[in-house]
Amino acid sequence: xxxxxxxxxxxxxxxxxxxxxxxxxxxxxxRYLAEYRETxxxxxxxxxxxKNPELACEVTLQPIDIxxxxxxxxxxxxxxxxxxxxxxxxxGAGEGPKFPAPIASRADVERLPVPDPEQExxxxxxxxxxxxxxxxxxxxxxxxxGSPWTLATYMVEGGGSKTFSKVKGMMFNxxxxxxxxxxxxxxxxxxxxxxxxxxxxxxxxIFDTWGGILTTRDYREFSLRYMRRIIxxxxxxxxxxxxxxxxxxxxxxxxxxDIAASGCDVVGLDWTIDIDRARARxxxxxxxxxxxxxxxxxxxxxxxxEEVRDILRxxxxxxxxxxxxxxxxxxxxxxxxxxxxxRAVREESPVFHR
Amino acid sequence: xxxxxxxxxxxxxxxxxxxxxxxxxxxxxxRYLAEYRETxxxxxxxxxxxKNPELACEVTLQPIDIxxxxxxxxxxxxxxxxxxxxxxxxxGAGEGPKFPAPIASRADVERLPVPDPEQExxxxxxxxxxxxxxxxxxxxxxxxxGSPWTLATYMVEGGGSKTFSKVKGMMFNxxxxxxxxxxxxxxxxxxxxxxxxxxxxxxxxIFDTWGGILTTRDYREFSLRYMRRIIxxxxxxxxxxxxxxxxxxxxxxxxxxDIAASGCDVVGLDWTIDIDRARARxxxxxxxxxxxxxxxxxxxxxxxxEEVRDILRxxxxxxxxxxxxxxxxxxxxxxxxxxxxxRAVREESPVFHR
Numbered sequence: 011x012x013x014x015x016x017x018x019x020x021x022x023x024x025x026x027x028x029x030x031x032x033x034x035x036x037x038x039x040x041r042y043l044a045e046y047r048e049t050x051x052x053x054x055x056x057x058x059x060x061k062n063p064e065l066a067c068e069v070t071l072q073p074i075d076i077x078x079x080x081x082x083x084x085x086x087x088x089x090x091x092x093x094x095x096x097x098x099x100x101x102g103a104g105e106g107p108k109f110p111a112p113i114a115s116r117a118d119v120e121r122l123p124v125p126d127p128e129q130e131x132x133x134x135x136x137x138x139x140x141x142x143x144x145x146x147x148x149x150x151x152x153x154x155x156g157s158p159w160t161l162a163t164y165m166v167e168g169g170g171s172k173t174f175s176k177v178k179g180m181m182f183n184x185x186x187x188x189x190x191x192x193x194x195x196x197x198x199x200x201x202x203x204x205x206x207x208x209x210x211x212x213x214x215x216i217f218d219t220w221g222g223i224l225t226t227r228d229y230r231e232f233s234l235r236y237m238r239r240i241i242x243x244x245x246x247x248x249x250x251x252x253x254x255x256x257x258x259x260x261x262x263x264x265x266x267x268d269i270a271a272s273g274c275d276v277v278g279l280d281w282t283i284d285i286d287r288a289r290a291r292x293x294x295x296x297x298x299x300x301x302x303x304x305x306x307x308x309x310x311x312x313x314x315x316e317e318v319r320d321i322l323r324x325x326x327x328x329x330x331x332x333x334x335x336x337x338x339x340x341x342x343x344x345x346x347x348x349x350x351x352x353r354a355v356r357e358e359s360p361v362f363h364r
Numbered sequence: 365x366x367x368x369x370x371x372x373x374x375x376x377x378x379x380x381x382x383x384x385x386x387x388x389x390x391x392x393x394x395r396y397l398a399e400y401r402e403t404x405x406x407x408x409x410x411x412x413x414x415k416n417p418e419l420a421c422e423v424t425l426q427p428i429d430i431x432x433x434x435x436x437x438x439x440x441x442x443x444x445x446x447x448x449x450x451x452x453x454x455x456g457a458g459e460g461p462k463f464p465a466p467i468a469s470r471a472d473v474e475r476l477p478v479p480d481p482e483q484e485x486x487x488x489x490x491x492x493x494x495x496x497x498x499x500x501x502x503x504x505x506x507x508x509x510g511s512p513w514t515l516a517t518y519m520v521e522g523g524g525s526k527t528f529s530k531v532k533g534m535m536f537n538x539x540x541x542x543x544x545x546x547x548x549x550x551x552x553x554x555x556x557x558x559x560x561x562x563x564x565x566x567x568x569x570i571f572d573t574w575g576g577i578l579t580t581r582d583y584r585e586f587s588l589r590y591m592r593r594i595i596x597x598x599x600x601x602x603x604x605x606x607x608x609x610x611x612x613x614x615x616x617x618x619x620x621x622d623i624a625a626s627g628c629d630v631v632g633l634d635w636t637i638d639i640d641r642a643r644a645r646x647x648x649x650x651x652x653x654x655x656x657x658x659x660x661x662x663x664x665x666x667x668x669x670e671e672v673r674d675i676l677r678x679x680x681x682x683x684x685x686x687x688x689x690x691x692x693x694x695x696x697x698x699x700x701x702x703x704x705x706x707r708a709v710r711e712e713s714p715v716f717h718r
Contacts, residue, residue: 173694175662182663226638284580309536340527
């Protein structure tokens with residue numbers, strides 16, 4: 011095992027003291043970087059990049075070199091899990107993901123296998139190992155998966171959606187089938203994340219991108235419940251260290267108390283709640299990750315720095331904050347704005363940790 | 365003045381006792397009704413329908429006849445206000461609205477006139493008068509407008525957006541210009557709503573569709589502040605009655621206390637908060653409108669009725685609830701499901717008003 015040189019991220023996840031606030035950025039390996047676009051072109055399509063361990067490793071490390079991120083996050087896509095369950099997946103140019111044969115019946119759900127991640131997702135595991143080798147202990151590596159509910163929305167809708175009519179129709183009219191699908195997905199995701207941990211991921215994040223479209227009752231029954239089912243199955247210690255679990259539900263700020271009680275170590279915040287208010291509600295139980303509006307990266311560097319300071323000040327002199335955006339960085343953000351965001355957190359945060 | 369035969373809606377807005385819970389539905393005059401599609405075909409395009417007072421009146425009354433809605437809402441579009449300010453507006457087939465020449469500079473904002481609604485929006489006023497005549501006191505008529513922030517997003521982005529990069533870029537980098545735009549829009553909307561009231565609207569709703577994409581600080585400064593500026597200018601008494609103001613911010617459930625303190629009579633809820641929790645937070649100050657998940661209309665009629673009962677039970681034996689969806693009805697909902705929704709509220713609610 012290589013020694014970990016920068017463990018700020020892992021310490022903050024466990025609410026231990028740090029010298030400065032660690033920072034990474036959702037979708038930090040992405041199109042806003044020319045280096046990413048160049049690597050992606052060499053790979054072919056987006057899915058080809060996900061499936062090429064060497065190139066996936068290359069783009070994972072770019073934001074570490076360019077931005078000085080305090081954590082690397084595996085480059086992949088949440089939809090490789092349904093693909094490994096036998097669903098054909100395509101990414102058309104300029105379009106979102108498509109499943110040409112979506113889940114439409116109980117028989118479709120019953121047919122879905124729970125994949126062996128070391129087999130059907132071996133390319134992800136190869137990427138995890140390659141990234142750990144390439145990082146050589148510079149920063150920790152975060153693994154990730156979509157939440158069962160979020161994966162189910164794509165699998166039933168056949169792609170993105172505005173109304174979520176099919177997946178909600180199934181949830182309302184055939185809840186048993188929906189529960190069967192979500193249970194299978196939870197077990198598949200748990201095995202997938204455990205394999206990522208076994209191969210070298212030092213923390214994992216569950217992305218619940220579409221939990222926020224539900225009512226409180228449905229969120230608890232169809233989304234949070236299955237994230238808890240995952241967390242219960244996860245390896246929580248590896249390589250002699252705790253493996254923190256981050257749970258992020260976009261649009262779920264009304265349910266922070268429930269999320270914090272899920273067994274996770276870190277709650278991911280979007281930008282619609284002030285971090286001091288989130289801390290007042292749940293901060294003593296878990297660490298918080300977030301929560302700058304990703305659109306703030308369209309602002310001038312001086313304004314970005316002012317916002318970073320404001321969020322740091324709101325969180326105050328406490329342990330347990332990982333700085334991040336409230337959602338992924340968008341492709342048209344100027345690179346120097348992303349660099350300034352990281353620099354601002356590095357420079358402005360030490361005063362809050364004295 | 366015609367006598368109002370069914371004033372349940374107006375009484376509920378003012379938290380007065382009612383015999384049963386009144387119900388209407390956002391976008392109740394819409395594509396899910398064959399009658400609407402037929403009238404729209406006769407009109408030509410969508411904007412032609414908005415500008416034809418006779419046909420706008422026809423579609424406004426359809427849900428009163430078909431569903432038995434307890435309130436009519438003016439058929440129009442929020443973007444007729446920027447169009448009346450001189451911005452070219454198009455609705456392509458199957459596309460969203462487009463402003464081919466969006467607002468990009470302070471000079472663009474300075475050039476914008478505050479329109480005289482009796483002149484530039486005379487067709488809306490003609491529709492309001494025609495609807496009042498045609499309703500003949502059956503149910504009250506609700507007028508409406510988009511919020512200044514929501515109108516500004518379309519005017520600066522040039523249409524819909526996923527990232528809101530341009531409007532947030534202007535907000536962060538040139539807040540003075542954004543404030544000038546929002547102030548002009550607030551004054552234009554206030555004049556527009558007052559003209560609707562003068563011509564016969566008996567309540568008004570402000571739709572803040574995009575307030576929920578903001579941080580708490582930005583919501584207060586760039587959205588709520590200008591809705592308050594509107595409310596301060598509104599005619600609150602007309603035809604010997606209070607004219608209730610409904611304020612609806614989609615995704616704004618974290619800010620209910622602020623919204624309730626805006627001077628409005630009714631707070632519109634989306635479906636991401638339980639109505640009992642909303643009532644516990646603000647219910648004594650204002651009435652509540654909402655809050656069934658619009659996707660529940662994809663469920664079987666029995667499931668729809670169960671959900672209606674659940675929301676009624678959560679609100680309990682109190683005054684001040686107007687039943688509605690948490691957002692507009694979607695085009696592919698079966699007509700009989702919408703009818704069942706209205707029937708369920710009529711049949712299940714009297715027990716809560718004894």
